[in-house]
Protein backbone atom coordinates (compact mmCIF):
# COMPACT_ATOMS: atom_id res chain seq x y z
CA UNK A 1 0.00 0.00 0.00
CA UNK A 2 1.75 3.22 -1.10
CA UNK A 3 0.23 5.45 1.61
CA UNK A 4 -2.62 5.39 4.03
CA UNK A 5 -5.60 7.38 2.93
CA UNK A 6 -9.18 7.35 4.04
CA UNK A 7 -11.92 9.19 2.24
CA UNK A 8 -15.16 10.19 3.90
CA UNK A 9 -18.25 10.40 1.72
CA UNK A 10 -21.40 12.18 2.90
CA UNK A 11 -24.49 11.52 0.83
CA UNK A 12 -27.45 13.88 1.16
CA UNK A 13 -30.68 12.27 0.03
CA UNK A 14 -34.37 11.87 0.76
CA UNK A 15 -33.87 8.08 0.39
CA UNK A 16 -30.96 7.07 2.64
CA UNK A 17 -32.08 3.40 2.65
CA UNK A 18 -31.40 3.35 -1.08
CA UNK A 19 -27.69 2.92 -0.30
CA UNK A 20 -28.07 -0.12 1.96
CA UNK A 21 -27.54 -2.54 -0.91
CA UNK A 22 -24.62 -0.88 -2.78
CA UNK A 23 -22.76 -0.46 0.52
CA UNK A 24 -23.33 -4.08 1.50
CA UNK A 25 -21.69 -5.82 -1.47
CA UNK A 26 -18.28 -6.56 -2.96
CA UNK A 27 -15.56 -3.95 -3.14
CA UNK A 28 -17.54 -1.21 -1.35
CA UNK A 29 -18.45 -3.49 1.53
CA UNK A 30 -14.85 -4.64 1.95
CA UNK A 31 -13.45 -1.10 1.71
CA UNK A 32 -15.82 0.07 4.45
CA UNK A 33 -15.04 -2.95 6.63
CA UNK A 34 -11.28 -2.32 6.22
CA UNK A 35 -11.74 1.33 7.20
CA UNK A 36 -10.38 2.59 3.88
CA UNK A 37 -13.52 4.60 3.30
CA UNK A 38 -16.32 5.97 5.43
CA UNK A 39 -19.75 6.50 3.91
CA UNK A 40 -22.41 8.43 5.80
CA UNK A 41 -25.90 8.93 4.45
CA UNK A 42 -27.99 11.87 5.65
CA UNK A 43 -31.76 11.92 5.50
CA UNK A 44 -32.88 15.36 4.31
CA UNK A 45 -36.28 14.82 5.92
CA UNK A 46 -34.59 14.95 9.31
CA UNK A 47 -33.97 18.63 8.57
CA UNK A 48 -37.59 19.60 7.94
CA UNK A 49 -39.64 21.38 10.59
CA UNK A 50 -43.25 20.74 9.57
CA UNK A 51 -45.55 17.92 10.54
CA UNK A 52 -45.45 16.40 7.02
CA UNK A 53 -41.66 16.57 6.78
CA UNK A 54 -41.94 18.40 3.47
CA UNK A 55 -38.79 18.44 1.34
CA UNK A 56 -40.26 19.75 -1.93
CA UNK A 57 -42.38 22.59 -3.21
CA UNK A 58 -43.84 23.96 -6.45
CA UNK A 59 -41.54 25.73 -8.89
CA UNK A 60 -41.50 29.52 -9.13
CA UNK A 61 -42.57 30.52 -12.62
CA UNK A 62 -44.88 27.54 -12.95
CA UNK A 63 -44.37 24.34 -14.92
CA UNK A 64 -44.34 20.65 -14.23
CA UNK A 65 -43.19 18.88 -11.12
CA UNK A 66 -41.74 19.76 -7.78
CA UNK A 67 -38.39 21.12 -6.63
CA UNK A 68 -36.34 20.14 -3.57
CA UNK A 69 -36.48 23.03 -1.10
CA UNK A 70 -33.18 24.71 -0.18
CA UNK A 71 -33.74 24.86 3.61
CA UNK A 72 -33.35 21.17 4.58
CA UNK A 73 -30.34 20.72 2.30
CA UNK A 74 -28.64 23.83 3.69
CA UNK A 75 -29.31 22.84 7.30
CA UNK A 76 -28.09 19.29 6.71
CA UNK A 77 -24.93 20.62 5.07
CA UNK A 78 -24.16 22.79 8.11
CA UNK A 79 -23.78 19.65 10.23
CA UNK A 80 -21.01 18.22 8.01
CA UNK A 81 -18.12 20.44 9.06
CA UNK A 82 -17.11 21.28 5.49
CA UNK A 83 -15.44 24.67 4.91
CA UNK A 84 -17.71 27.34 3.38
CA UNK A 85 -17.32 27.73 -0.35
CA UNK A 86 -14.87 30.65 -0.67
CA UNK A 87 -12.45 29.16 1.88
CA UNK A 88 -12.73 25.55 0.72
CA UNK A 89 -9.69 23.66 -0.59
CA UNK A 90 -11.60 21.74 -3.27
CA UNK A 91 -8.68 19.39 -3.95
CA UNK A 92 -9.30 17.99 -0.45
CA UNK A 93 -12.98 18.74 0.28
CA UNK A 94 -15.47 18.81 -2.53
CA UNK A 95 -19.23 19.15 -2.76
CA UNK A 96 -20.84 17.59 -5.80
CA UNK A 97 -24.34 17.99 -7.13
CA UNK A 98 -25.49 14.99 -9.17
CA UNK A 99 -27.34 16.48 -12.10
CA UNK A 100 -28.30 15.71 -15.68
CA UNK A 101 -27.05 19.22 -16.47
CA UNK A 102 -23.59 18.51 -15.05
CA UNK A 103 -20.23 17.95 -16.69
CA UNK A 104 -19.64 14.33 -17.66
CA UNK A 105 -18.24 12.15 -14.91
CA UNK A 106 -15.07 10.43 -16.15
CA UNK A 107 -12.30 8.19 -14.87
CA UNK A 108 -10.05 11.27 -14.65
CA UNK A 109 -12.54 12.90 -12.26
CA UNK A 110 -12.66 9.62 -10.30
CA UNK A 111 -8.92 9.87 -9.76
CA UNK A 112 -9.25 13.50 -8.61
CA UNK A 113 -11.93 12.53 -6.12
CA UNK A 114 -9.88 9.59 -4.86
CA UNK A 115 -7.27 12.14 -3.73
CA UNK A 116 -9.82 14.02 -1.56
CA UNK A 117 -10.35 13.63 2.20
CA UNK A 118 -14.03 14.50 2.00
CA UNK A 119 -16.55 14.14 -0.83
CA UNK A 120 -20.13 15.33 -0.39
CA UNK A 121 -22.69 13.95 -2.85
CA UNK A 122 -26.00 15.76 -3.13
CA UNK A 123 -28.83 13.78 -4.72
CA UNK A 124 -31.66 15.62 -6.43
CA UNK A 125 -35.20 14.29 -6.94
CA UNK A 126 -38.30 15.45 -8.80
CA UNK A 127 -37.34 18.29 -11.19
CA UNK A 128 -34.12 18.86 -9.25
CA UNK A 129 -32.96 21.07 -6.38
CA UNK A 130 -33.37 24.81 -5.80
CA UNK A 131 -30.50 26.30 -7.81
CA UNK A 132 -29.40 28.52 -4.91
CA UNK A 133 -28.05 25.41 -3.19
CA UNK A 134 -25.84 24.82 -6.19
CA UNK A 135 -24.63 28.42 -6.05
CA UNK A 136 -24.10 28.50 -2.28
CA UNK A 137 -22.67 25.07 -1.53
CA UNK A 138 -21.57 23.05 -4.56
CA UNK A 139 -18.18 23.01 -6.26
CA UNK A 140 -19.24 20.99 -9.25
CA UNK A 141 -22.18 19.48 -10.99
CA UNK A 142 -21.64 15.99 -12.41
CA UNK A 143 -23.71 13.93 -14.81
CA UNK A 144 -23.17 10.20 -15.21
CA UNK A 145 -24.44 10.21 -18.79
CA UNK A 146 -26.72 11.79 -21.35
CA UNK A 147 -30.00 10.46 -20.01
CA UNK A 148 -32.34 11.53 -17.24
CA UNK A 149 -32.67 9.47 -14.05
CA UNK A 150 -35.47 9.97 -11.58
CA UNK A 151 -33.05 10.71 -8.76
CA UNK A 152 -29.41 11.40 -7.97
CA UNK A 153 -29.03 8.31 -5.75
CA UNK A 154 -28.08 5.91 -8.56
CA UNK A 155 -25.64 8.49 -9.89
CA UNK A 156 -24.11 8.99 -6.44
CA UNK A 157 -23.70 5.22 -6.08
CA UNK A 158 -21.94 5.14 -9.46
CA UNK A 159 -19.52 7.90 -8.43
CA UNK A 160 -18.91 6.26 -5.06
CA UNK A 161 -18.16 2.87 -6.61
CA UNK A 162 -15.84 4.30 -9.27
CA UNK A 163 -13.85 6.31 -6.71
CA UNK A 164 -13.60 3.76 -3.92
CA UNK A 165 -12.05 1.07 -6.11
CA UNK A 166 -9.19 3.52 -6.86
CA UNK A 167 -8.27 4.05 -3.22
CA UNK A 168 -4.95 2.49 -2.24
CA UNK A 169 -5.47 -0.90 -0.66
CA UNK A 170 -9.04 -1.41 -1.85
CA UNK A 171 -8.29 -3.69 -4.79
CA UNK A 172 -5.88 -6.50 -4.01
CA UNK A 173 -3.74 -5.74 -7.05
CA UNK A 174 -3.20 -2.00 -7.70
CA UNK A 175 -2.59 -2.75 -11.39
CA UNK A 176 -6.21 -3.83 -11.65
CA UNK A 177 -7.34 -0.23 -11.53
CA UNK A 178 -4.25 1.32 -13.16
CA UNK A 179 -4.37 -0.47 -16.44
CA UNK A 180 -8.00 -0.78 -17.40
CA UNK A 181 -10.35 1.05 -19.74
CA UNK A 182 -9.95 4.85 -19.67
CA UNK A 183 -6.99 4.70 -17.31
CA UNK A 184 -5.58 8.27 -17.50
CA UNK A 185 -2.27 7.21 -15.98
CA UNK A 186 -1.65 4.80 -18.77
CA UNK A 187 -2.68 7.20 -21.50
CA UNK A 188 -0.59 10.12 -20.31
CA UNK A 189 2.92 8.88 -19.93
CA UNK A 190 3.85 5.33 -19.34
CA UNK A 191 3.05 3.89 -22.72
CA UNK A 192 5.87 5.81 -24.40
CA UNK A 193 8.53 5.17 -21.80
CA UNK A 194 9.08 2.53 -19.17
CA UNK A 195 6.00 0.56 -20.10
CA UNK A 196 7.36 -0.35 -23.50
CA UNK A 197 9.82 -3.14 -23.93
CA UNK A 198 12.55 -2.67 -26.49
CA UNK A 199 10.34 -4.29 -29.10
CA UNK A 200 7.78 -1.53 -28.64
CA UNK A 201 5.15 -3.68 -26.96
CA UNK A 202 3.49 -2.52 -23.72
CA UNK A 203 5.33 -4.05 -20.79
CA UNK A 204 2.27 -4.61 -18.65
CA UNK A 205 0.04 -7.47 -19.65
CA UNK A 206 -2.91 -5.13 -19.64
CA UNK A 207 -1.83 -1.54 -20.05
CA UNK A 208 -4.71 0.31 -21.57
CA UNK A 209 -2.96 3.50 -22.68
CA UNK A 210 -6.24 5.42 -22.76
CA UNK A 211 -7.86 2.64 -24.77
CA UNK A 212 -10.69 0.34 -23.85
CA UNK A 213 -9.67 -2.85 -22.10
CA UNK A 214 -8.89 -5.96 -24.15
CA UNK A 215 -11.20 -9.01 -23.95
CA UNK A 216 -10.73 -11.48 -21.09
CA UNK A 217 -11.11 -15.27 -21.04
CA UNK A 218 -11.06 -17.90 -18.30
CA UNK A 219 -11.57 -21.66 -18.14
CA UNK A 220 -12.85 -23.78 -19.77
CA UNK A 221 -10.60 -23.45 -22.82
CA UNK A 222 -13.52 -24.45 -25.01
CA UNK A 223 -17.09 -23.35 -24.35
CA UNK A 224 -20.02 -24.28 -26.59
CA UNK A 225 -17.59 -24.85 -29.42
CA UNK A 226 -15.80 -21.51 -28.95
CA UNK A 227 -12.06 -21.79 -28.25
CA UNK A 228 -10.07 -19.33 -26.18
CA UNK A 229 -7.67 -17.66 -28.66
CA UNK A 230 -4.62 -19.87 -29.16
CA UNK A 231 -2.14 -17.11 -28.34
CA UNK A 232 -3.43 -16.87 -24.75
CA UNK A 233 -2.82 -20.54 -24.15
CA UNK A 234 0.77 -20.96 -25.27
CA UNK A 235 2.62 -18.87 -22.64
CA UNK A 236 4.45 -16.56 -25.08
CA UNK A 237 4.16 -13.37 -23.04
CA UNK A 238 5.40 -11.02 -25.71
CA UNK A 239 2.89 -12.42 -28.19
CA UNK A 240 0.16 -12.17 -25.54
CA UNK A 241 0.90 -8.50 -24.82
CA UNK A 242 0.96 -7.74 -28.51
CA UNK A 243 -2.35 -9.55 -29.12
CA UNK A 244 -3.99 -7.79 -26.19
CA UNK A 245 -2.79 -4.41 -27.38
CA UNK A 246 -4.24 -5.08 -30.84
CA UNK A 247 -7.52 -6.26 -29.35
CA UNK A 248 -7.75 -3.10 -27.23
CA UNK A 249 -7.02 -0.99 -30.29
CA UNK A 250 -9.59 -2.84 -32.38
CA UNK A 251 -12.28 -2.58 -29.72
CA UNK A 252 -11.65 1.12 -29.22
CA UNK A 253 -11.60 1.68 -32.97
CA UNK A 254 -14.95 -0.10 -33.28
CA UNK A 255 -16.83 1.10 -30.17
CA UNK A 256 -15.23 4.41 -29.13
CA UNK A 257 -13.20 5.91 -31.98
CA UNK A 258 -13.35 9.28 -30.17
CA UNK A 259 -10.87 7.90 -27.59
CA UNK A 260 -8.22 7.18 -30.21
CA UNK A 261 -7.52 10.87 -30.77
CA UNK A 262 -6.38 11.23 -27.14
CA UNK A 263 -4.71 7.85 -26.67
CA UNK A 264 -0.94 7.47 -26.53
CA UNK A 265 -0.20 5.47 -29.67
CA UNK A 266 3.03 3.99 -30.93
CA UNK A 267 3.95 3.78 -34.58
CA UNK A 268 3.04 0.11 -34.50
CA UNK A 269 -0.40 0.97 -33.06
CA UNK A 270 -0.99 3.47 -35.84
CA UNK A 271 0.02 0.93 -38.48
CA UNK A 272 -2.39 -1.58 -37.00
CA UNK A 273 -5.22 0.99 -36.97
CA UNK A 274 -4.44 1.83 -40.59
CA UNK A 275 -4.93 -1.81 -41.52
CA UNK A 276 -8.33 -1.77 -39.77
CA UNK A 277 -9.29 1.38 -41.69
CA UNK A 278 -8.18 -0.22 -44.96
CA UNK A 279 -10.10 -3.41 -44.27
CA UNK A 280 -13.21 -1.39 -43.62
CA UNK A 281 -12.74 0.61 -46.80
CA UNK A 282 -12.39 -2.59 -48.80
CA UNK A 283 -15.55 -3.97 -47.21
CA UNK A 284 -17.60 -0.90 -48.01
CA UNK A 285 -16.30 -0.86 -51.59
CA UNK A 286 -17.37 -4.48 -52.03
CA UNK A 287 -20.69 -4.03 -50.20
CA UNK A 288 -21.66 -0.40 -50.81
CA UNK A 289 -24.99 -0.89 -49.05
CA UNK A 290 -23.50 -1.91 -45.67
Ligand code: SAH
Pocket residue numbers: 097098099100101122123124125126127128129142143144145146147148149150151152153155
Ligand atom coordinates in the same frame (compact mmCIF):
# COMPACT_ATOMS: atom_id res chain seq x y z
N1 SAH B 1 -35.29 18.38 -14.61
C1 SAH B 1 -34.00 17.81 -14.66
C2 SAH B 1 -34.02 16.31 -14.36
C3 SAH B 1 -34.32 16.03 -12.92
S1 SAH B 1 -34.15 14.34 -12.58
C4 SAH B 1 -33.43 17.97 -16.07
O1 SAH B 1 -34.19 17.93 -17.03
O2 SAH B 1 -32.21 18.09 -16.19
C5 SAH B 1 -34.03 14.31 -10.84
C6 SAH B 1 -32.64 14.19 -10.25
O3 SAH B 1 -32.02 13.04 -10.75
C7 SAH B 1 -31.68 15.32 -10.57
O4 SAH B 1 -31.85 16.40 -9.69
C8 SAH B 1 -30.33 14.67 -10.41
O5 SAH B 1 -29.92 14.69 -9.05
C9 SAH B 1 -30.61 13.23 -10.81
N2 SAH B 1 -30.16 12.93 -12.18
C10 SAH B 1 -30.96 12.74 -13.26
N3 SAH B 1 -30.24 12.44 -14.34
C11 SAH B 1 -28.94 12.43 -13.94
C12 SAH B 1 -27.72 12.16 -14.62
N4 SAH B 1 -27.66 11.88 -15.92
N5 SAH B 1 -26.58 12.23 -13.90
C13 SAH B 1 -26.59 12.53 -12.57
N6 SAH B 1 -27.73 12.78 -11.89
C14 SAH B 1 -28.90 12.73 -12.56
